Amino acid sequence: MSDDHVYLTLAEGHEDDTRWAYGTGFEDPLHGVDTTVPEGVDTAELAAVCVALADDALVSAQRLAEWTTRAPELEEEVALANIGLDLLGQARLLYSRAGQVDGTGRGEDAYAYFRDADDFRNVRLAELPNDDFAFSVVRLLILSTWRLAHFERLVTHPDPVLSAIAAKGVKELTYHRQYAADWVVRLGDGTEESHRRMRRALERVAPYFGELFTAYDVRDEVAAVLRQVTEAAGLPMPVYRPLPGAGRNGDHTEHLAPLLAELQSVARAHPEATW
Secondary structure, X not given: OOOOOHHHHHHOXXXXXOOHHHOOOOOOOOOOOOOOOOOOOOHHHHHHHHHHHHHHHHHHHHHHHOOOOOOXXXXXXXXXXXXXXXXXXXXXXXXXXXXXXXOOOOOHHHHHHOOOHHHOOOOHHHHOOOOOHHHHHHHHHHHHHXXXXXXXXXXXXXXXXXXXXXXXHHHHHHHHHHHHHHHHHHHHOOOXXXXXXXXXXXXXXXXXHHHHHHHOOOHHHHHHHHHHHHHHHOOOOOOOOOOOOOHHHOOOOOOHHHHHHHHHHHHHHOOOOOO
């Protein structure tokens, strides 16, 4: 097995023996954390941040789950499924925190299963159909890089719960970004066909870049990572051509409603059931 095998790459710089594909630890990230909202923190703003980040994660996890039984190799199927599980775990914690601070007392199921598409606040890039493997790894690279940059800032958030969620998420997102970057380089610098597909994927995601940087001002951090990866892959940096509207304002593509219909079908068919 060569030294550039994905698991060995991901393990670099980590003293423990964890691998993202097997989880990044099963301890409760909120154990011992005071859940009282600190004085001076706007609860409405805190809830809105939690819901938006949770929506990003939930929708992304659903798209990743669609690769189950369809990924190019079994190893990648397991990898993408576990990345999706990481994101689902982040969504659950964030929804729970939102319900604690917004005054409604809603649980995670209420946010995930009993809201319509217009009520979701995820960025639109997360909801686009997978198309092919090249598109999915490009999207994963962009979203994980962007989310990681934001979570690194949230580690110092005055709300101790959001800070703890972000601290756990940083570890997971670092692995997600590494996994996606490895594949972008491998495919971009691979065959003529894989290179063509990677260029097409970058062109497809480009119109949705502007929305990411409007949501959170992490443009410099994200651009630096993408430039490094695309140069290694022999690919051009995508040109930003922002579309009007924003998922954070409830503006979505026609693809979100069908995704949610599938995601929410069982819960809505049995609304009184407990899971």
